[in-house]
Amino acid sequence: MPRAATTADVFNAIAEPRRREIIDVLSRGRARAVGDLVETLGLSQPAVSKHLAVLRTVGIVSMDKDGQRRLYRLNAKELKPVHDWVKNYERFWTAHLDSIKERAERIAKERAAQGNKPDKEK
Amino acid sequence: MPRAATTADVFNAIAEPRRREIIDVLSRGRARAVGDLVETLGLSQPAVSKHLAVLRTVGIVSMDKDGQRRLYRLNAKELKPVHDWVKNYERFWTAHLDSIKERAERIAKERAAQGNKPDKEK
DNA sequence: TTGATTTATTCCTGCATGGGAATATTATAT
DNA sequence: ATATAATATTCCCATGCAGGAATAAATCAA
Missing domain, CATH: 1.20.5 (Single alpha-helices involved in coiled-coils or other helix-helix interfaces)
Known part of the structure; x- marks a missing residue:
């Protein structure tokens, strides 16, 4: 049995430092667009999108569409x-x-x- | 960059459910021998030894020799x-x-x- | 020494990873 | 329709995994 997927549960999802960083950023302030996070974290856009996808499937984060951008908000109770x-x-x-x-x-x-x-x- | 090693930090180490189980078991009671844990957890001996090795390099657990057996104790402050x-x-x-x-x-x-x-x- | 007990290590395999680059998708604007 | 902006997805790769089986190493007993 290989290592569990990062999307397997919250413990695996938060093992990644970048994802904890994203959570930290989202915890202060309401909802943030992806590009916003890209700038704040100094990560590439695809990297941020992928991390957000992981956090989303685990439920730590939820997404709302706002025109052409996607607003992500923290769902901290999953922690x-x-x-x-x-x-x-x-x-x-x-x-x-x-x-x-x-x-x-x-x-x-x-x-x-x-x-x-x-x-x-x- | 591949996924971080399980021994990279505490967050990665505790992502594994079995390792959390080991921590739980060690938290009640003093020091436990490997075979003791094998029986309690219903895992194979090599599996237990490997998990303990991970926990040890991260510092969550410490080991004392007692004859031919190794006694592991929790070092919970690492959490x-x-x-x-x-x-x-x-x-x-x-x-x-x-x-x-x-x-x-x-x-x-x-x-x-x-x-x-x-x-x-x- | 020989044998038994306890634990650690090695070898194997399938598999998911995180990042970069490139591209696809979605939505807006003109 | 075309161009632009924002985001998601795909393809790539090197790496380390968790478990099983087998074996090695350490320690004690007779």
Whole structure:
């Protein structure tokens, strides 16, 4: 069995950095024409069209016709499965972050307790 | 330019469902031997070893020798980039979930306000 | 040493890839 | 009808895949 198609599911579709870039761009702003993305991404027009086709078959993106151009908009909720999956591992690094945060807060609290600490060592 | 290697980065590594499965299994429990995973996943031993190799070069997994067997453990913090990326899109569906949640809470509140509602229609 | 157990590696194959170039398609304008 | 603009599609290629089968390598046991 060869490697799964990029259009097989969302996980395969977003493995491509360019496609994540497209998603990022589409996430700020409403709908974008292809030529718009070509300029923004510095990619060739066929390349952009192909990436959009992949994202479209997976459902991450939808298309509306506007005259001779095609407007693509993000359908971000298709990314939820990715979020749901990776969210389960958040605890593995928030444990660390928590202790750092707690330490920072403890220090801040100590400083506040003794008033404005003068910058002695300056 | 052909498709990026599965070992190119975390996004490519986790595109494979079996590898996500391995990650899931490793996330509960400490370290697991290869044969252990073979049994749990119902995959062939070479297949498991190859997937583990991919995960290892990307850093998601680390290996310790224990006699003739190799114990693999999860290094989940390598998944943080995925989480960081997809987290930016959470708002696109939590908007929906919020209204659903709010609706549920509103209804619950209304019920509480008028006391235990009798099950009329039973 | 010989044999058994566990894991890694090699060899194979079919197949989808991403990009570039060229071309086809679709729509607008004159 | 013809020209122009915007986008999609086709053809090309080199590459790396995932799985199976077979084999190699590592380690332990007697």
